[in-house]
Amino acid sequence: MYELMERINEAADVKKFSMDELDKLAVEIREALFNRLTKIGGHFGPNFGMVEAEIALHYVLCSPKDQFVFDVSHQSYPHKILTGRKAGYIDDNRFSEDSGYTNPAESEHDLFNVGHTSTSISLASGLAKARDLKGEHRNVIALIGDGSLSGGEAMEALNVAGSELNSNFIIVVNDNEMAIAENHGGIYKNLAELRKTQGKAANNIFTAFGLDYMYVEKGNDIPTLIEAFQKVKDIDHPIVVHIHTVKGLGYKIAEEHKEEWHWCVPFDRNTGAPTIDFGNCEDYTSITADYIMQKAKKDKKFLIITPAMPGSVGLSADMRKELGDQYIDVGIAEEQAVAMASGAAKNGAKPLVVTNTTFIQRTYDQISQDVCINGNAVTILLNFTSFAGLTDVTHLGIFGIAAFSNIPKLQILAPSSKSEYLNMLDWALDQNEHPVMILIPGNEVTDREADTDYSQIGKFKIEKQGEKVAVLALGDFYQMGESLVNAIKENMGFEPTLINPRFASAIDTELLKSLEENHSLVVTLEDGILDGGFGQKIAAFYSTSEIKVKNYGLEKKFYDRYNPAELLKELGMTDDAMVEEIKRLLGK
């Protein structure tokens, strides 16, 4: 089954193959991809479309001397298979050896641990610059998808490469006419024009950036690609090689449903149907999508802005169409999404920016300067905020509170139930005084009655009045707090106080002060790193008082592919361990 792949043990092995064998190798690599992806899921379309290009690159160039930098690196599976890591694809017991992204810890053929978009040209430009300073000779190749070109970092890099690097630098633009969803942005009209004219259009975004340019229509044809890469190998200046590929090539269902097949869960190869059961439970993704659709109907000033990834809150192509003018996808361009929202709020719209927590980091400065200094009522809604959500080191949601809770005027709301979540959304969108960030719950859906008004900034809610110990359980860890107060009662014989802080960015000084009367210990629980986060604000508040504070949360650390339940155990965040610690702190 993997006859040719058996002969691939290191990067140079592919060079020994004939053209016919390379074509067969491509078939085998797709089989290996199917093996992994049908069983554990992962990025589908990007890898299926780049099999030929990655074979051709390794055929022509010499990794690791020549250096490849993959953008996002969600298309690097064929490269991994070709550089000694096929076991992670063909041996079901060894899937976990492979991270799903490039990773220098796995192989010298991987230069960076990458997971965010639009970084490859910038990173590679630095490799090239250092190479030149040291007088070394090697090819430096940045690979980037068309969808990633809309990100500021990528365009800054094209601009710099177009004038400041006067040496070997090869940018392979993998144009499959898609981001995760369809592309958005004027440059995609230009890419279409370039495809239509076989790269001959006089108006050319890449040459306008000062770069040399070559077009390759047959981006899934190995001999054509080899010829193209041979032409640019050892070139003495920067050049863009624009290759036209088919996303998901080799699996008809994926070719026809490119957005859905960007990424996949385990599936049945015959039907494309998922083989894991999601159950029929309500989840926060569908709750969010429903909310957006209803709100848009009721309120014509409501505007949804997505920096690509509408799917992250369940907005299907049909829903986007139905939203019409009230929906704008700016492409992968978080800075634009947030600054545009500020402008829209200024002129009286009610903008909601939606993306994943890890990607909002891209727009720290715009949130601070363009939004918060101006006090414009932008609502930013973040998915995958929980430590239990995405566990790849490049996609962690655990830094959000620490990063954003220290920006003045920004109110971060951490809902702990469905009603609270929906009420917070309503409040945030209908007020016009505060920039608000809402953390979509990562837990299973639960519900309780919740307030509708959050205009008293920093107002915590006492859910259960008790004594001695007060548990402040934020957002996704509210349920953990409920469980802890029960355990304390059972084990220690008194009823502690349970508080739902609701705000991750502000503290309720009045309530905290009042706790001093009949409490001696405050316990904080937060779903994020402790440094710079919520609990440390509480600790600082009580730092000159007699009250002790115990902060529970994650360490300031780049965790990678962990088991969430195991991690909680390690952190002493089980009921038993916390009760023991509380006993110790109370001197019992």
Added chain:
Amino acid sequence: MYELMERINEAADVKKFSMDELDKLAVEIREALFNRLTKIGGHFGPNFGMVEAEIALHYVLCSPKDQFVFDVSHQSYPHKILTGRKAGYIDDNRFSEDSGYTNPAESEHDLFNVGHTSTSISLASGLAKARDLKGEHRNVIALIGDGSLSGGEAMEALNVAGSELNSNFIIVVNDNEMAIAENHGGIYKNLAELRKTQGKAANNIFTAFGLDYMYVEKGNDIPTLIEAFQKVKDIDHPIVVHIHTVKGLGYKIAEEHKEEWHWCVPFDRNTGAPTIDFGNCEDYTSITADYIMQKAKKDKKFLIITPAMPGSVGLSADMRKELGDQYIDVGIAEEQAVAMASGAAKNGAKPLVVTNTTFIQRTYDQISQDVCINGNAVTILLNFTSFAGLTDVTHLGIFGIAAFSNIPKLQILAPSSKSEYLNMLDWALDQNEHPVMILIPGNEVTDREADTDYSQIGKFKIEKQGEKVAVLALGDFYQMGESLVNAIKENMGFEPTLINPRFASAIDTELLKSLEENHSLVVTLEDGILDGGFGQKIAAFYSTSEIKVKNYGLEKKFYDRYNPAELLKELGMTDDAMVEEIKRLLGK
């Protein structure tokens, strides 16, 4: 002297003037600019170059119904003069009424409080989108300088405007062939080509972004500009109006020395010489420039990367030339600067990225993902980190520690003397394990002996061993700590401990633990906001112990144009006030 300006009291007044009068008005506005700038300084070149364009815009369009968004807004002085705020320029007693940037609190003609670059197109695109949703009719105009086009946010916005807005949107590109220093980037070759061909070149970065385009060569000629703006007024789609202007026009010295005259201190109009005395004292800018020049000579792998603003650390054009291949200015492109540095470090160079604290916020994600996850030894050197440096709300350095000290693996060093600063620079550049951020001291230069090795991460230094009270005085507030321990000794009769933490991002748990023996109070002093910063990490460390902690620093707040000494007083940060508080906390 201000004959015509006397007739300008509101925005519409300029419409009543004849063409001749408009030319004379331009002369008067330059006189008004001279009046303010010779006396209190400010942005020179950007305003002198845009007098005609802003007159023409107000002549053709109707602010505030039509909405202008200025990029950086350092070129908005003529606009301010034309919209009811001439007193801030011609009346020496009223200079302080004008912030130097656009400011909605000053006037309804200012839409945003802006100070960072590359934001205007994004912000304006949001205004336009909301206008369309609400079915309003108005022109939305974004003004942007050529230098700002290299920033990711601006290019993301061009891309979105080029396809997602199908309505009135006018982007005025003020091309004066300069950023603060010379431009860097491939698009500037394209702008040159467009200037050379009077906008007729087939390859056009703006049309490649999907935008309509118009070129105006005479960018300082009022009738030409009026004609151009009349053509685009009420246009039904986005268009770029590319105007060619002369930076600093109307003052020969500024026209000839554009970089130096981007911004000015008070000066003598005849000679251009500053009228304030800087003294001959050594300052950290010249120390930094000297260090860079020497280090570059000694170490050929040392690479300086500036996202524009080389002047912020005193790198003159001559110095940059001397640095040769070891210097790269990426233009206004912080994301590229930092990611490129990561790549350069990966291939063995020793990159130093230099900019102002407030601008490094632009690259939060790249510092976290491109640099820190990868553990590449990039050194980021930040100027204007102190609360006493830049006091405009858009340029505050007080958020740096809170923003960056919670990113794993990033070591933030806060030197407290010249030797410590230089030793930290040496250590940071010559090691290859840690990403490091160094805060350039904002104080007058002082010196003490300092360690050369900072590889023990988070190792604090006891500068004076004492008892009862330990003062942790970070970076720029080290001298305040020295003064405080003397005041405590004098007033309270015992010798407290003085600690120089050196690290703003990590704590010395061993040393902190040891303090418990003979101290009951720890006082922290930091030059930044308290939320998420250094002191709260100390408070959290001691939160379950008997030790009390008092954090001194700034509030989480967008301060604006304050008096630093007054602010310290308000915050209770004088020796007297702090001694009183310490007495209170010790129960004395």
